[in-house]
Amino acid sequence: MRESHPTDWHGWQTALVLVGLAALVLPIAWPLRGLVTDDSYITYRYARNLALGRGLVYNTGERVLSTTAPFYAVLLATGASLGADIPTLSNALGALAFWAAASSLFLLGLRHGCPWGSLVAAILCASAPLLWLTLGFEIGLYVALVCWAFWAFDAKRWMLCALLLALATIIRSDAVVAAGVVGLAWLIEQRPRTRSNDFSRYYWLKRLKSLLQIHRGHWRYPLLYAAIVGGFAAWLTVQFGLPIPVTLAAKAIQARFGLTGFYPDTTFLQGAAILWRAWSGQTWAYWLALPLALFGVSALRHARWAWGLTAWSMLVMVAYVVLRVAPYPWYYAPLAPSLALLIELGVEGIGRWLARFRKSVAVLAVVALTLPLVVAQLLSLNRVARAQQSPPPPPEEVAAKVLPEAKTAIYRRVGEWLAADTPPEATVGVLEVGVIGYYSDRRMVDFLGLLQPAVAQALARGDIFWAVPAYAPDYLALTAVNPLYTYPILEDEWFQRAYWPVARFDDARFWGSPVTIYQRVEDASPLESAPGDGGYEQVVDRPVVDGVTLVALAADGPHLQPGMPLRVRLTWRASAPAALDGAQVSAYLVDAAWREAGQRVLRYDTSAWPANEDVEVYHPLVVADDVPVGRYSLRIRVQDAGSVERFEGEVGWLKCPPVSTTMPEAIPLDVRADFARLVGYTLTPAVIRAGQPLTLTLHWAAQTGADRDWTVFVHMLDGAGQRIAQGDGQPLGGRYPTTVWDVGEVIPDDHVLSLPDPVPAGPYQLLVGLYDLTSGERLALFDSAGQPLPEQAVRLEVP
Numbered sequence: 001m002r003e004s005h006p007t008d009w010h011g012w013q014t015a016l017v018l019v020g021l022a023a024l025v026l027p028i029a030w031p032l033r034g035l036v037t038d039d040s041y042i043t044y045r046y047a048r049n050l051a052l053g054r055g056l057v058y059n060t061g062e063r064v065l066s067t068t069a070p071f072y073a074v075l076l077a078t079g080a081s082l083g084a085d086i087p088t089l090s091n092a093l094g095a096l097a098f099w100a101a102a103s104s105l106f107l108l109g110l111r112h113g114c115p116w117g118s119l120v121a122a123i124l125c126a127s128a129p130l131l132w133l134t135l136g137f138e139i140g141l142y143v144a145l146v147c148w149a150f151w152a153f154d155a156k157r158w159m160l161c162a163l164l165l166a167l168a169t170i171i172r173s174d175a176v177v178a179a180g181v182v183g184l185a186w187l188i189e190q191r192p193r194t195r196s197n198d199f200s201r202y203y204w205l206k207r208l209k210s211l212l213q214i215h216r217g218h219w220r221y222p223l224l225y226a227a228i229v230g231g232f233a234a235w236l237t238v239q240f241g242l243p244i245p246v247t248l249a250a251k252a253i254q255a256r257f258g259l260t261g262f263y264p265d266t267t268f269l270q271g272a273a274i275l276w277r278a279w280s281g282q283t284w285a286y287w288l289a290l291p292l293a294l295f296g297v298s299a300l301r302h303a304r305w306a307w308g309l310t311a312w313s314m315l316v317m318v319a320y321v322v323l324r325v326a327p328y329p330w331y332y333a334p335l336a337p338s339l340a341l342l343i344e345l346g347v348e349g350i351g352r353w354l355a356r357f358r359k360s361v362a363v364l365a366v367v368a369l370t371l372p373l374v375v376a377q378l379l380s381l382n383r384v385a386r387a388q389q390s391p392p393p394p395p396e397e398v399a400a401k402v403l404p405e406a407k408t409a410i411y412r413r414v415g416e417w418l419a420a421d422t423p424p425e426a427t428v429g430v431l432e433v434g435v436i437g438y439y440s441d442r443r444m445v446d447f448l449g450l451l452q453p454a455v456a457q458a459l460a461r462g463d464i465f466w467a468v469p470a471y472a473p474d475y476l477a478l479t480a481v482n483p484l485y486t487y488p489i490l491e492d493e494w495f496q497r498a499y500w501p502v503a504r505f506d507d508a509r510f511w512g513s514p515v516t517i518y519q520r521v522e523d524a525s526p527l528e529s530a531p532g533d534g535g536y537e538q539v540v541d542r543p544v545v546d547g548v549t550l551v552a553l554a555a556d557g558p559h560l561q562p563g564m565p566l567r568v569r570l571t572w573r574a575s576a577p578a579a580l581d582g583a584q585v586s587a588y589l590v591d592a593a594w595r596e597a598g599q600r601v602l603r604y605d606t607s608a609w610p611a612n613e614d615v616e617v618y619h620p621l622v623v624a625d626d627v628p629v630g631r632y633s634l635r636i637r638v639q640d641a642g643s644v645e646r647f648e649g650e651v652g653w654l655k656c657p658p659v660s661t662t663m664p665e666a667i668p669l670d671v672r673a674d675f676a677r678l679v680g681y682t683l684t685p686a687v688i689r690a691g692q693p694l695t696l697t698l699h700w701a702a703q704t705g706a707d708r709d710w711t712v713f714v715h716m717l718d719g720a721g722q723r724i725a726q727g728d729g730q731p732l733g734g735r736y737p738t739t740v741w742d743v744g745e746v747i748p749d750d751h752v753l754s755l756p757d758p759v760p761a762g763p764y765q766l767l768v769g770l771y772d773l774t775s776g777e778r779l780a781l782f783d784s785a786g787q788p789l790p791e792q793a794v795r796l797e798v799p
Contacts, residue, residue: 097140117348261328271327296342415439429473479512547576582641630735691757769793
């Protein structure tokens, strides 16, 4: 399969080339030593937490696999435990890996009598901007290991090949594609030869039998790979529940949402075209790569030794296209060695054809074709180095897609401020979690779903705002431009009440500058907390429209405060989500007199809702600034896409409680009812005047919850015991019924009596009690000694 061609190269010449490649890599790596890419810092934080003894986690205590390179994080953690700076170590490993990948290409071509072509491939690979833009990622090491695995396979060093592939796979799972390519080639290589004209009914059975007859000792190579990869996958399963990182699903969801590393809704193939436009726009020399690569493709039929490496990179690209992941520049890195290899084959083919006429012409042609490409790549890398300090092109320009991100410097300043000026237990919400999360060392909430799977699920439904009210981070770090991608959070009234700015960072190089840090104004307890602890949740289970049920309601509360930001969460379950698509859903508060105290209206897009699963939608609103004490009905109104009302009704209630203290001037009492005590009263005015209203304020101290809404009766009796005035009504004029009273509350309850003119002779008494408005039944009252009061009422003296 891989017939080696003799070459007259000596060992010292090979060593000289490898040293020369190192001499090429070092001056490239030095000016790029500070290159920073935001996503790589996710892995760095895993590494640091592991080195500090916190475990292989991003947020301490949260076992979620959010890095595609867990074993690379282990390697970095090992270096960090020895005192190495993690970003510096990772960049150094990347540069070393690029040299190693280039060296493997040279040695692979050298084995097949292509010394000069393989030298070209090695130089092109070592200076490829496509690789250097991944500096700091695990990708360089992954590519190098795969390249060396193909060299080992070509050299029939099966054990080394299996080991390298296993290491590549546990560093980045994409290497399983390379393992599949090598495995297939190995099976073909090892199969016993059978007669090609045997097409009997047992043909395939014989083929399977011949496959199983591979020498038993040879099975140790795939078994070694399976043992290493399987063992690591089992360990990841124990640690995280699954060996697959959540980022794979998150990136696919981001692609459906339009989030990519290029422009909105860019596909993977379009991303490749953008990279080509960006580099070919820098210099014409890149166009030389096309004919050389095409010549290389045509030469593949005579260079079967190059099939594996080329097939690997192509299949990785196909996998990304099929999976529809959001494209980012570093995903294209596996193309670098295969393109260099194809150019090598093209150069070798052209050189050999020209050498038939004149060898000097062949040499000049090879130099003329490849030198401009090498110079073009070095010029591109020089642009990358200079762009670390100079202002980059606007992000909408194609040229910006192959230059370093200008945001990382300002993100580091934000992270360092958070580390220095926020409590260690603080949570921080960001759109991009890498650099800020690493330098802040705080619990992070990622709005793009890389850290919390629930956020990714919300993103899949098209709800990028969901994470903000769902997690209510203590701090938010938001850019001035597109702070929450498509959602204008800075204009949101709830956000403006819930958060206030505490720090601002400017950087003229960053298109999204300034970055502002917002702090949550008040504590936000989980909505699942028990009433009284800051959370309020109840089951609703009411059909709203055909095939759609409102399952549950949750809100901050149940206590309201004037002007407070209020999170309201509705949980829906739909067997037919399309029934709610385009509907306008309002969540609003009204008091007993139907005065509105807050509202949030949303237009629902249910096109991506899963059927028969619970879906949470937040309606965060702002309570009116002038809400008085009382019970407030939380109601839902649903209007379909044609503005026809399909549902309206109460689904819960909240309340604005009274001040829980007895007024100092109150006359003390100790009258006990089933759920409360009457602890005092006041009369206004203190002196009775004929024809003037008299206000009795009762002070009730709630002790337990009431089982029904009791009505208070107040009867004024004259000296003959005749009723001369009456002031019945539910507490606070019906605004604060007894069923919403909480233990510890003291409710000042006013009852106004209209006195006749003239007023009959006194002395006067007030008869006070409670009764059920429906049945007329009075509630028994007791004195401080526990004795029942006659008439189930207390008599109050009136001066």
